[in-house]
Amino acid sequence: MRMPTAFLEGKKLSRVIYSIKASSHPEEISALMKKAQEMGAWCFDLPSAKHLESFKALKRLTADSTLIGLGYLDAEKGATCLGRPLHQFESKVISTIKKNIVPSHSIRYFFPNPTSSEVFTQKEIDRISFDAPRFEKALSPFDPQEFPFLVIGGKYSDWLLALGRIDLIKEMVERVRGKRLIPIFSGQWATFVLPKAKSLDVAAYAVPINKRWSHFDLAHACDLIKKFEKPVISLNPLADGELLDEPEEAFLFLFEGLKIHSAIAEVASEQEVIRIFESLKKLPSLIPHRKALKNPG
Numbered sequence: 252m253r254m255p256t257a258f259l260e261g262k263k264l265s266r267v268i269y270s271i272k273a274s275s276h277p278e279e280i281s282a283l284m285k286k287a288q289e290m291g292a293w294c295f296d297l298p299s300a301k302h303l304e305s306f307k308a309l310k311r312l313t314a315d316s317t318l319i320g321l322g323y324l325d326a327e328k329g330a331t332c333l334g335r336p337l338h339q340f341e342s343k344v345i346s347t348i349k350k351n352i353v354p355s356h357s358i359r360y361f362f363p364n365p366t367s368s369e370v371f372t373q374k375e376i377d378r379i380s381f382d383a384p385r386f387e388k389a390l391s392p393f394d395p396q397e398f399p400f401l402v403i404g405g406k407y408s409d410w411l412l413a414l415g416r417i418d419l420i421k422e423m424v425e426r427v428r429g430k431r432l433i434p435i436f437s438g439q440w441a442t443f444v445l446p447k448a449k450s451l452d453v454a455a456y457a458v459p460i461n462k463r464w465s466h467f468d469l470a471h472a473c474d475l476i477k478k479f480e481k482p483v484i485s486l487n488p489l490a491d492g493e494l495l496d497e498p499e500e501a502f503l504f505l506f507e508g509l510k511i512h513s514a515i516a517e518v519a520s521e522q523e524v525i526r527i528f529e530s531l532k533k534l535p536s537l538i539p540h541r542k543a544l545k546n547p548g
Contacts, residue, residue: 257296259433259435259512260531270295270297270298271305271517272517272519273299277301283521288309294320294487295319297318301325306320310401319399319402321435323401324393324402324403325399327405328382328386329420337379338407376414379416390430391452393432395430395431402457403427404438405437408448412448413443416465417447420451420548422452424452425452428452431520433454434453434454435484436451436455436456437456437458438457441467441476442468445475446475454481455484455512456483456484458484458513461487461490463505473509476511479493482511482512485509485511485513488514495523499530499534
């Protein structure tokens, strides 16, 4: 079975993209990628350096020129505060967001560890700057021939929006465009980031959404996604494995109910790869919908 296809900005993208569980060893990643490729998968999510190397090895092994890797770049790579990477201020960033943004019922989920009592002043937030050398270095491994799409994400994409610094994300998107890559924005807090990030020049928005939950509120997230003007990609469509026993229903909820563009499904075993393929055979044809940009050819 060949994975169903849609298009983003004229480039093919699979409707279901396999992501091998990050805790897997490189050998296991390679083996599962190969198994999925043998069954018909041709698009893989690459959230880490070891996934990137496993994908390159698979391309060398199979000589399959149709394989596509969905590259990933943490938004934190482009942000510096007082000459230091923003991640070194993580505790202070969290404290600021806990004070100003996050609903009280969600604080424990997002920020389980104790944080600093300090918060950023507006003057300090204004001094966070774009770190061009570090961002360009992080961007350098991605060849647009192998990786036409690049996901700009991680928790700091949400947090930069929460700090009011969408300008930094816009700069990152522009740099990605400059390398002839197609940017996809990724965030964790669907109900917060979709409205905040809708002005970004990206091809699609990837957020956690499944039939069990989405942040911060599932019903609100579903309503936003149904009305959103740009394509939406589901992260965690199987709810951390909770929906592996009912993948057909999980995908029907997303593709038929929400009309999402694609889903990035994490798998940790050959059995899970097979289960997803079998479920897709039972679904109606996954044709491009109104949010998908059509193939210009």
